[in-house]
Amino acid sequence: MSSEVNPHCLLAEFVGDSRIAYFSMEIALENAIHTYSGGLGCLAGDTLRAAADMGLPLVGVTLVSRLGYLRQEIDAMGRQVEHPDPWAPEEHATALSALVAVRLEDREVWVRGWLYVVQGQGGGRAPVVLLDTDLPQNNPDDRAITNVLYGYGQAYRLKQEAVLGIGGVRLLRALGFSIRRYHLNEGHSALLTIELLLQFGRAAVHLRPDEPRYDAPRVRKMCNFTTHTPVEAGHDKFDYSFAARILDEDIDVPLLRRYAGDKDLNMTRLALEMSDYVNGVARSHAVVSNAMFPGHEVHAITNGVHPLNWTAPEFVALYNQWLPGWCHEPEILGRADRIDDQRILSAHHACRLRLLELVRSRTGTALDPSVPIIGFARRMTGYKRPELLFSSIERLRSIARQSPFQIVLAGKAHPQDLGGKQTIESLHRSIEALRGDVPVVFIPNYDMDVAREMVAGSDVWLNTPLPPLEASGTSGMKAAFNGVPQLSVLDGWWVEGWIEGVTGWVIESEPGDNGDGAAASLYRKLEESILPLWHVGAGKSAQWASVMKGAICRNAAYFQSQRMMRRYATEVYLR
Ligand SMILES: *Cc1c(COP(=O)(O)O)cnc(C)c1O
Numbered sequence: 001m002s003s004e005v006n007p008h009c010l011l012a013e014f015v016g017d018s019r020i021a022y023f024s025m026e027i028a029l030e031n032a033i034h035t036y037s038g039g040l041g042c043l044a045g046d047t048l049r050a051a052a053d054m055g056l057p058l059v060g061v062t063l064v065s066r067l068g069y070l071r072q073e074i075d076a077m078g079r080q081v082e083h084p085d086p087w088a089p090e091e092h093a094t095a096l097s098a099l100v101a102v103r104l105e106d107r108e109v110w111v112r113g114w115l116y117v118v119q120g121q122g123g124g125r126a127p128v129v130l131l132d133t134d135l136p137q138n139n140p141d142d143r144a145i146t147n148v149l150y151g152y153g154q155a156y157r158l159k160q161e162a163v164l165g166i167g168g169v170r171l172l173r174a175l176g177f178s179i180r181r182y183h184l185n186e187g188h189s190a191l192l193t194i195e196l197l198l199q200f201g202r203a204a205v206h207l208r209p210d211e212p213r214y215d216a217p218r219v220r221k222m223c224n225f226t227t228h229t230p231v232e233a234g235h236d237k238f239d240y241s242f243a244a245r246i247l248d249e250d251i252d253v254p255l256l257r258r259y260a261g262d263k264d265l266n267m268t269r270l271a272l273e274m275s276d277y278v279n280g281v282a283r284s285h286a287v288v289s290n291a292m293f294p295g296h297e298v299h300a301i302t303n304g305v306h307p308l309n310w311t312a313p314e315f316v317a318l319y320n321q322w323l324p325g326w327c328h329e330p331e332i333l334g335r336a337d338r339i340d341d342q343r344i345l346s347a348h349h350a351c352r353l354r355l356l357e358l359v360r361s362r363t364g365t366a367l368d369p370s371v372p373i374i375g376f377a378r379r380m381t382g383y384k385r386p387e388l389l390f391s392s393i394e395r396l397r398s399i400a401r402q403s404p405f406q407i408v409l410a411g412k413a414h415p416q417d418l419g420g421k422q423t424i425e426s427l428h429r430s431i432e433a434l435r436g437d438v439p440v441v442f443i444p445n446y447d448m449d450v451a452r453e454m455v456a457g458s459d460v461w462l463n464t465p466l467p468p469l470e471a472s473g474t475s476g477m478k479a480a481f482n483g484v485p486q487l488s489v490l491d492g493w494w495v496e497g498w499i500e501g502v503t504g505w506v507i508e509s510e511p512g513d514n515g516d517g518a519a520a521s522l523y524r525k526l527e528e529s530i531l532p533l534w535h536v537g538a539g540k541s542a543q544w545a546s547v548m549k550g551a552i553c554r555n556a557a558y559f560q561s562q563r564m565m566r567r568y569a570t571e572v573y574l575r
Contacts (some may be wrong), residue, residue: 010094010115011175014127018180019057020573021172022047023189025164026069026149027062027128029116031448034068034087035130037149037412038379039474040228042448043281044185046306048128050561052120053328056569059177060128061168061189063160064089064114065149072412072445078428080380082415084148089114093130100170103248104159109142110135111167113175121308121327129175131167152416158238158246161267165191166248169199181573184225184275187236187267193219193259193274194251216259216274224572225275227268227298228471230288235268237261272296277572281472284495288468301571302493303472304564307556310478312354312456314347333557341545344483348456348539348548351482355457358450359408363441367406371439372534374526375458375484377410377446380420383469386411387423389462390430391519397437399523403531406439408454410446451475456482459539460530463488464507464518476504480555483548487525489518493559502550505529 026041027048036042044060051058068085075081089095093114101108114130133145145159169192172179182192197214229235240253243265260270272278272293279299280286286300307330308316319326322339326332349369356367367373378384389407390396399405409427413420424442431440443450455461461479463470463486470492477493479486485504488494498506505525509518533543 010096011127011177013125014059015176015178017057018178019059020181020183021061021168021177021179022051022058022183022185023061023164023168023192024185025062025160025188026065027060028448029118029128030092032087033092033116034085035062035065035149036448037069037414039472040186042305042451043303043474046304046309046561047185047565048118048126049120049306049309050304050565052118052124052126053122054120054562054565054569055122055124056126056565056573058126058183059172059179060118060126061164061172062128062130063146063149063164064130064132064134065146066132066134067147069149070412070415074424074428074442074444078425078431078442080413080421080424089130089132092116096129096175098171098174099135100167100174102162102167102170103250104142104145104162105246107139107142109133109145109159109163109167110137111163111171113171129168129171131163131171133163133167150414154238154242155246157236158243161188161236162191162247165189165193166195168192169195180222182223183568183572184223184271186226186228187271190225190260190267190270190274191251193223193270194256196222197255197274198250214255219274220276223271223275224277224279225271226279226281226301227271227289228281229268230280230285230292230468230471232292235266237264237266240265277575279572282493282496284468284492285471299571301564301567302496302559303474303477304558304560304562305474305477305481306561307481310452310455311481312347312351312452314350315456315482318343318347328562330560330562331557334553336552336557337549339549341542341549344545344548345540348459348483351453351456352459353457355408355453358453358457359441359443362443365439365441367408367439367441368404370538371404371406372459372531372539373457374405374407374460374462374487375454375479376407376462376464377443377451377454377475378463380411380413380423381417382419382423383466384411385464385466385515385518387426387430388464388515388519388522390427391515392523393430393433395523396434399527399531400438402527403535405526405531406441408441408443408458410443410450410454412446451478455479455484458484459534460484461486461488461504462522463494464522465489465491466515467491467509467511477555477559480551480559483552485547485551487522487530497555497559499550499554501529502547503554504547504551 028036028045
């Protein structure tokens, strides 16, 4: 692609109609574009893919993250080693010539954009603007602002959020976009609401002294906020005097304090105050959020995943043959029980073999194609409880003596999450402890490609978060598209998706359980229900096929991005 193109030609197809600007700190566009770290980015990517499929007029805005999030290696001691994970924007996107400036630390920081176009099925297209400060006119520190996704330090984070929120609004305008609504995917972009306040305030030139300078109701009518964080500590906060040192003097502390909380600059609070519609990402998450944010009504729009992005080629072929139209209208998958059992089972077997090949090439371990696989891949962080499965090595050994199984793991820890990094080491100790009895492998560098193989090739997808901390979770939905049932704690989307023995199984635990109860239930389910059922016909019985079909009919048919986007369109964007 050429290095610089006149934005007016390139953007002509996108700037004619007014659009919904979808702001997200991370968006997973393709595996080779390292602008994502995990679930939030995957959801944002699936949102734009569905918008393109459905012809919804969105424009995505995110950071270019030239050095990515991190590339993970595991050393001989089982420790995570982090490397930069660069990618080349010029190989995937087109540079736009418009420039805008954001004032940070009393300097102009210039921002430009790269255009990436998401191609939908049926010809729809959704533009995404990737914000970039790596320009010769910026000083070296400022050039690095858009380099590392979730890079370290409060100052770096606040500058990234200013470039995203303030720079993003300014650049869209400079490029000629007409924006009718701003969708804030998580609070990182909340400063965009302040930029809108200032824009509208400056336009009001004929103010009487008693008229407010800022038109907050007008901004609210244009903004909606999707929250993803069910714990107060997870929300971005900055000290006001610190923020005042970094941000433009136009954005003064009294103005921020009015909308972003009295104590600190709280991005979640700002997004809540300035949005006319707020939603959580599953019904149970909306309940938790309503309790956390008294005075705000938090609706529920349960997440969904993009059908074609997460369905393995074998299942795409099956669905195309038996249920044409399923990609556009995934509700049709509710008829998947008419598909021949043998076809489902052999499609899954092919997926399992591909996962074994990936395991062999990435870890050097040959797993057994005739033994069921428990798959677990998450961000490695405390509340996801990756170690729960390994609470009792002895118990795992004894279950495996009756009903053999093997385990495939993956997941990155944020470099500053020391607990998450220790978890990775502890998982590797468990791998050693189980050697000879239960084969366990850890695939390094979890990303979308690894996720696709794992959610399709595993026989059971395991999910063990500490309730109520999983806002939604989406990997179990991806598994459902490939007929893989989930074994999960009752939290996030599983509260809506679980039908015992039909779509998967529940791990029971009482409130206040320190993990022992959940672990005991997890082992009981494996030992008494799941593994014996699988072993009846070596994973080829009608009973096992029936659970696979249950996951497809009941869950893939519902937990999909087209349904999610129809809800955003009718209840938020076009209200
Ligand atoms: C889907 C996905 C996630 C999120 O999965 P959860 O179930 O929400 O934990 C994280 N990382 C990658 C690479 C994914 O594909």
